[in-house]
Amino acid sequence: MKLASLKTGSRDGALLVVSKDMNRAVVVSQIAKTMQEAIENWDATRPGLDKVYEQLNADILKDAFALDVSKLESPFPRSYQFLDGSVYLHHMEKARKARGAEMPPNYKTEPLMYQGLSDRFCGPTETMVFPDATLEPDYEAEVAIVVDDVPMGTSKLDAGKHIKLVMLLNDYTLRSLTKTELPKGFGFMQAKPTSAFSPVAVTLDELGNKWDGEKLHLPLISGINGKQMGQPNTGKDMFFTYLDLIEHACRTRSLSAGTIIGAGSVTNQDEASGFGCVAEARIHEQMMHGKASTPFLKDGDEVYIEMLDDQGQSIFGAIRQKIQTL
Structure with a gap:
């Protein structure tokens, strides 16, 4: 699975699942709003993220969009350590x-x-x-x-x-x-x-x-x-x-x-x-x-x-x- 953070104007961005070929992405705020939230609750968020990744690679998600790397933050825009x-x-x-x-x-x-x-x-x-x-x-x-x-x-x-x-x-x-x-x-x-x-x-x-x-x-x-x-x-x-x-x-x-x-x-x-x-x-x-x-x-x-x-x-x-x- 590939994950990224979309620039939103907030300090932590919005969590994205990115397709294997890195051509498409989808916001997954229904699972976790940010990368930090996802990693803090990994056992709970991982299954849902995996499912989205599978659907994204199958190209069956209507809300997926073309990935523009220039609009990405660091995967973790900031970190506790x-x-x-x-x-x-x-x-x-x-x-x-x-x-x-x-x-x-x-x-x-x-x-x-x-x-x-x-x-x-x-x-x-x-x-x-x-x-x-x-x-x-x-x-x-x-x-x-x-x-x-x-x-x-x-x-x-x-x-x-x-x-x-x-x-x-x-x-x-x-x-x-x-x-x-x-x-x-x-x-x-x-x-x-x-x-x-x-x-x-x-x-x-x-x-x-x-x-x-x-x-x-x-x-x-x-x-x-x-x-x-x-x-x-x-x-x-x-x-x-x-x-x-x-x-x-x-x-x-x-x-x-x-x-x-x-x-x-x-x-x-x-x-x-x-x-x-x-x-x-x-x-x-x-x-x-x-x-x-x-x-x-x-x-x-x-x-x-x-x-x-x-x-x-x-x-x-x-x-x-x-x-x-x-």
Whole structure:
């Protein structure tokens, strides 16, 4: 099943069920008015949503309409909690090397995670505004999960049953600020502005055998101004899985329904797969040629992130955003 949120002028939009081919959609306020309402009552709402999805794909719903992705909010226009990890250690090692930072001593025994801004997310085709191009804006192509209510202390063994939805994520980073902000020892604040998510969130059954219960095994395509930056496989070189991330996140707190958990910028050790952010490309160029040539994001650039199934069809729709610097 594919779900989205329609722009309505309200902060949370209106819940949509979207057809498998992403050509049609229908408002389902009779089941749940918003995505947050649906996830908070998932056991009650899921059967009705599944039925609508089946009817929508059969093209028998009179109130269905053509889907215009530009009229969509983020699937969750805002969330009570957004957590992002860094489980592709090759990316973490490169990013820290670029700013002259040492790796944490326990980075291979427990996941690195931060709590990010979540009171408003950027829509999948909405212009992303940065205050200053000198802050070195960068994108990070990721995959995120959405959970229902997770009790404190939930083990890895039980974590999988709480994963309800999957989305693509662009976790924007202002690279110049990480160099001054993180050494303070109090985590991200200014260096991590709002994030953006794919047009639709999908249930696990939409992913078929590409979801193995802990992670997703498909290339994540990203690029700038139509030029592909990379297509690393999300299941390769993932040191910790989504189950590890859930267990880590709920060690001392419960997670409320609708909590979003990202796994960090996707990268493979095989550099033939390319890169999931500008910083990695620049580090590679520095190592190979003595200087970086790929610029950070600038005014007028367009970032895209997408994932295709084995038949070449878009699973989540594309994050496609123009960049504006003030």
